[in-house]
Amino acid sequence: MRKSAATYRAQWDSAPRRSVHCGFVRSAAIALLAIAPFNGGCGGGSEPTAEESQPSFRVALSVSPYSELLFDVGLLLDDGQTTASNPSELTRMFIRHGGNEVFARISTERAPSAIGEDRSLTRGVARAQLAASVPLPLNPELGLFGSYGDHSCQTAPDFSEYPEISLPGPWETLTVDQMVPALRTYxxxxxxEILASGVSVRIWDIGNEVGFGTAGVAPQPMIDSTCDILEGGSGWYRSPDGVDPVIGTESVTSLHAMSSVARIAWLQTHLWPHQGRLMAAVAAGIREVDPAARISTHITAALGGDFAVAFYQAMADGGFVVDEIGFSFYPSSNAGPPEGRFEAFKGAVGAVQAAFPDTPVFIAEYAYPAEPMSSGPYQTWNYEVPGYPISVQGQADLLRDLVDWGKRHGVSGIRPWAPDVYVGHWGPMSLFAASTLTRAQARPSLDAIQEALAAP
Incomplete structure (x- = not known):
């Protein structure tokens, strides 16, 4: 029996609340009551074999951390050829549009939490099983956070579900020497657990947007950060005084207010040398199980090439040498320099390539709106990139041109962020748009990556 809109609303309202890091999906049923006009769909070829779906350019067109939330309330995704009603079907749909790996963001939670979307290791293993069943390689991201972490905030790891890890005191009181063995064991x-699924891991990511720290070794968060929401308020932060008591005297906001030179100098003095050791410890633990593991991390591209070069050099000096350099790139998030964020991003990529000529660059998060952002924490992300209006066509053109430029300039791949989340405030960024109350149709941008890679 077909459910009514009221039924979907009631089902959603009674469900456990998930994260507002992108509180994308929590108002799904309500958002769908006001259907946006459908602006076109995408075709697709026959489903490729596993071998055909794994070219050298990483197309991390993957189910997001929010996919289950969509499907649990009966929402569907349609590319004009097939309809996806679960993560497995969506993964196969993405393969038809060039996807060649599955992504999993993993917190230090071992079992699912009732708060926030499920980032537990249990879900990460389920993603590994999904990838193995297709089969595709997995790209797991070990976030090193208890609940969540990104550029705005970094919660400390919570190892309470790991009897194998014993800490001599609260995390914020520990020295780096005391943190290192715990992180290596983790x-x-x-x-x-991930490899026991039988999956092939193409590359391991450590941390999420870690330019200002990771694993709780970080300055004070931005006001009203996602971590505040998940932790139930702003009182969660603990200064990592066992590492360096100066770290807690600054905040993400105050660091942004510094000049680039002063910001880099402060991080080089107080944070990055310790952070390199901590991330190297996690990499060493992974390589105890996967000796040939390739390792990566990512930072926001918004702080420019000088920042990126200084960061990745500091990580290498601390023992954390990456096999791919990662960036988050959200071109509409701010106005950027006069030439625009796309040109600035090209400059940042060029700077790290000049400094680290043998290390590929990966676009670890990317999205650009097909219509104005109008609600939620990203409602100001409406800065148009010159030549690419915020429109369905502009979204497709920028993604196509970014990939076309990237494949010619040493970029190893791209991960469109939350391409399936077409409801709530992230909807304009999605590669789908609502066409009926419970169904979304692919936007032309779903095929943009394939089109760029197929071009001579």
Missing amino acids: GRLAAE
């Missing part, structure tokens, strides 16, 4: 344990 890396080994997580890798063991």
Whole structure:
């Protein structure tokens, strides 16, 4: 029996609340009551074999951390050829549009939490099983956070569900020497569980947007950060005084207010040397299980090439040498320099390539709106890139041109962020748009990556 809109609303309202890091999906049923006009669909070829779906350019067109939330309330995704009603079907749909790996963001939670979307290791293993069943390689991201972490905030890891890890005191009181063995053990344990699924891991990511720290070794968060929401308020932060008591005297906001030179100098003095050791410990733990593991991380591209070069050099000096350099790139998030964010991003990529000529660059998060952002924490992300209006066509053109430029300039791949989340405030960024109350149709941008890679 077909459910009514009221039934979907009631089902959603009674469900456990998920994260507002992108509180994308929590108002799904309500958002769908006001259907946006459908602006076109995408075709697609026959489903490729596993071998055909794994070219050298990483197309991390993947189910998002929010996919289950969509499907649990009966929402469907349609590319004009097939309809996806679960993560497995969506993964196969993405393969038809060039996807060649599955992504999993993993917190230090071992079991699912009632708060926030499920980032637990249990869900990460389920993503590994999904990838193995297709089959595609997995790209797991070990976030090193208890609940969540990104550029705006970094919660400390919570190892309470790991009897194998014993800490001599609260995390914020520990020295780096005391943190290192715990993080190395965690890396080994997580890798063991993931690889036990039989999946092939193409590359391991450590941390999420870690330019200002990771694993709780970070300055004070931005006001009203996602971490505040998930932790139930702003009182969660603990200064990592066992590492360096100066770290807690600054905030993400105050660091942004510094000049670029002063910001880099402060991070080089107080944070990055310790952070390199911590991330190297996780990598060492992974390699106890996967000796040939390739390792990566990513930072926001918004702080420019000088920042990126200084960061990745500091990580290498601390023992954390990456096999791919990662960036988050959200071109509409701010106005950027006069030439626009696309040109600035090209400059940042060029700077790290000049400094690290043998290390590929990966676009670890990317999205551009097909219509104005109008609600939620990203409602100001409406800065148009010159030549690419905020429109369905502009979204497709920028993604196509970014990939076309990237394949010619040493970029190893791209991950469109939350391409399936077409409801709530992230909807304009999605590669789908609502066409009926419970169904979304692919936007032309779903095929943009394939089109760029197919071009001579």
